[in-house]
Amino acid sequence: MFPQRLDAPQAYAIAQALMHGFNLHYRMFSAEAARAKHRFESMDWQGQQRAQRERIAFYDLQVRACIQRLEEEFEASQQSMAVWQQVKLHYIGLMVDHLQPELAETFFNSVTTKILHRTHFHNDFIFVRAAVSTEYLENTEPGAIPTYRAYYPGSREHLEDTLQTLFEQLQLACPFEDLARDVHLLADRMRHKLASLTLRPNFQIQVLSSLFYRNKGAYLVGKIITGYTELPLAIPILHGSRGQLILHAALFGEDDLHALFSFARAYFMVHMDVPSAYVSFLHRLMPRKPPTEIYNALGLAKQGKTLFYRDFLHHLRHSSDQLRIAPGIKGLVMLVFDLPSFPYVFKLIKDRIASSKEITRSQVKDKYQLVKRHDRGGRMADTLEYSLVAFPRSRFSSELLAELQAHAPEQIEISDRDGDGQEEVIISHLYIERRLVPLNLFLMECLAEADTKPERRAAMEKAIVEYGNAIKDLVATNIFPGDMLWKNFGVTRGGKVVFYDYDEIEYLTDCNFRDVPLPRNEEEEMSGDIWYPVGPRDVFPETFGPFLLGHPAVRDIFMRHHADLLEADFWRSHQNRIRDGQMLDVFPYERSHFLHAGETGLATQT
Numbered sequence: 001m002f003p004q005r006l007d008a009p010q011a012y013a014i015a016q017a018l019m020h021g022f023n024l025h026y027r028m029f030s031a032e033a034a035r036a037k038h039r040f041e042s043m044d045w046q047g048q049q050r051a052q053r054e055r056i057a058f059y060d061l062q063v064r065a066c067i068q069r070l071e072e073e074f075e076a077s078q079q080s081m082a083v084w085q086q087v088k089l090h091y092i093g094l095m096v097d098h099l100q101p102e103l104a105e106t107f108f109n110s111v112t113t114k115i116l117h118r119t120h121f122h123n124d125f126i127f128v129r130a131a132v133s134t135e136y137l138e139n140t141e142p143g144a145i146p147t148y149r150a151y152y153p154g155s156r157e158h159l160e161d162t163l164q165t166l167f168e169q170l171q172l173a174c175p176f177e178d179l180a181r182d183v184h185l186l187a188d189r190m191r192h193k194l195a196s197l198t199l200r201p202n203f204q205i206q207v208l209s210s211l212f213y214r215n216k217g218a219y220l221v222g223k224i225i226t227g228y229t230e231l232p233l234a235i236p237i238l239h240g241s242r243g244q245l246i247l248h249a250a251l252f253g254e255d256d257l258h259a260l261f262s263f264a265r266a267y268f269m270v271h272m273d274v275p276s277a278y279v280s281f282l283h284r285l286m287p288r289k290p291p292t293e294i295y296n297a298l299g300l301a302k303q304g305k306t307l308f309y310r311d312f313l314h315h316l317r318h319s320s321d322q323l324r325i326a327p328g329i330k331g332l333v334m335l336v337f338d339l340p341s342f343p344y345v346f347k348l349i350k351d352r353i354a355s356s357k358e359i360t361r362s363q364v365k366d367k368y369q370l371v372k373r374h375d376r377g378g379r380m381a382d383t384l385e386y387s388l389v390a391f392p393r394s395r396f397s398s399e400l401l402a403e404l405q406a407h408a409p410e411q412i413e414i415s416d417r418d419g420d421g422q423e424e425v426i427i428s429h430l431y432i433e434r435r436l437v438p439l440n441l442f443l444m445e446c447l448a449e450a451d452t453k454p455e456r457r458a459a460m461e462k463a464i465v466e467y468g469n470a471i472k473d474l475v476a477t478n479i480f481p482g483d484m485l486w487k488n489f490g491v492t493r494g495g496k497v498v499f500y501d502y503d504e505i506e507y508l509t510d511c512n513f514r515d516v517p518l519p520r521n522e523e524e525e526m527s528g529d530i531w532y533p534v535g536p537r538d539v540f541p542e543t544f545g546p547f548l549l550g551h552p553a554v555r556d557i558f559m560r561h562h563a564d565l566l567e568a569d570f571w572r573s574h575q576n577r578i579r580d581g582q583m584l585d586v587f588p589y590e591r592s593h594f595l596h597a598g599e600t601g602l603a604t605q606t
């Protein structure tokens, strides 16, 4: 029932305290993004990575601080539901003209769902759906930076002048090595892309005003428009070998941007007054990427989670298929299920983990946390972590329900908790991750037809090369995957291979890569067992082969491209590099996009 009058005296003050809590949070978030520019300029890459990691914890800290304040000042949990309903209405009032209303709503939900009882988690009290529109939101204060800027080159020949102005207006404190040279190379690439298009009167380049910072790079993101064509565009800016700036590559088109904004990479730091305007600009560039994933990529993971859950509930209402055990080899640690019509998997840690795994539940959680905070280098799938997720009981296949009851009885509750006559399966802790095609299944499908269909053989070769590349990219970011079996990797829509089994992951520098010792006598030589002592962190790369390379066709391709992975020296040399403080470059784009043909090196050390 909608209250006719807002007459509870404490409701307005509670709403204000909530809004104050959110504003404080967003100020901290923005300040960190502003500092990212300085860290980039001063090549403080370790600092940039540290800040990327630490920022993830900001939100929960601020939510906890706000709950504490509400309890201390207003005895929040003692307030009646009539008061809480008015709190929400006042809060809506406070969001008029607010520049981040969607985030403010999510913050309200995060706080109030920790105070109110579950039965009140509906639109009267929390924001189950958004109440405030973000369309056409702009910061109109004098001196405010617009979300994006438009540049009008007029003709193909004048691209250089326009680009020169555009990069100068970024006002980076560090000089370019040779901006005129780079702008010319970039303009040439653009002319090539525009060759088949007629330039219409609306020909322009639009770029988001803030740069996107991550690891060692800053990325300019925008699009070229002519007529009805909109060509997405991203330009990575890096430090050259002399420490000055260079335009490193030119990325064009939706697929290139997908690779840059991949769920398998760390989140960007971007200074945004109006994040929803950034999200809608980016969504236009990448219509296949749902806003939930764009918010995640911008470091606004809570908003990503909120939108994901809304999308999922909406999808459930408009589909009828059954949740099932995910295809592939079942895990010893994780129980994984999916809904065929929905492109994500749901993973929970089993109540009892097979003893062969020597890992506890909390260690598994730590490993997933490690991945969340680490630079995923395009090779480890991001996970969203949820607690108390309810699914309709009627949507479970009987095998899946039996599996849950057998392996996770302590984590599921089957009840009608909302009292609406519909039974739900409530799972206490869950990870949600993009669904990929497990690499073992992918290879099996290819192998079945490799002799008769050359395209299948080519796909198999590409996947095996990609698998090795994935491991090498992980190594570059100081990650040893632990369990390198094919089944622990998946293939993305774009054909990239990504790792998703984290329970045996270690920092590369924590492992001890050893050569298999030579047998000292005949008895040792003939022994079928491991006769030499093995420490807990010891790894013997020579022994990977028998597990991975049973099939001759697979072995042949692997050995041609990645034989070095079977040598302890390969792993040790990377350990040494990392210990020396050198960060290897893992580019989120192919070499073919580089603007310089190798003559311009990059800075490697701070």
Ligand SMILES: Nc1ncnc2c1ncn2[C@@H]1O[C@H](COP(=O)(O)OP(=O)(O)OP(=O)(O)O)[C@@H](O)[C@H]1O
Pocket: 326, 327, 328, 329, 330, 331, 332, 333, 334, 335, 336, 345, 381, 433, 434, 435, 436, 437, 438, 483, 487, 488, 490, 500, 501, 502, 503
């Ligand atoms: N993101 C994903 N997309 C598609 N399938 C997945 C995904 N994650 C997991 N799976 C499926 O679930 C299975 C088990 O997942 P996972 O490897 O994470 O569990 P685990 O218990 O850690 O495995 P292991 O026993 O190797 O340690 C995988 O082999 C795969 O078939």
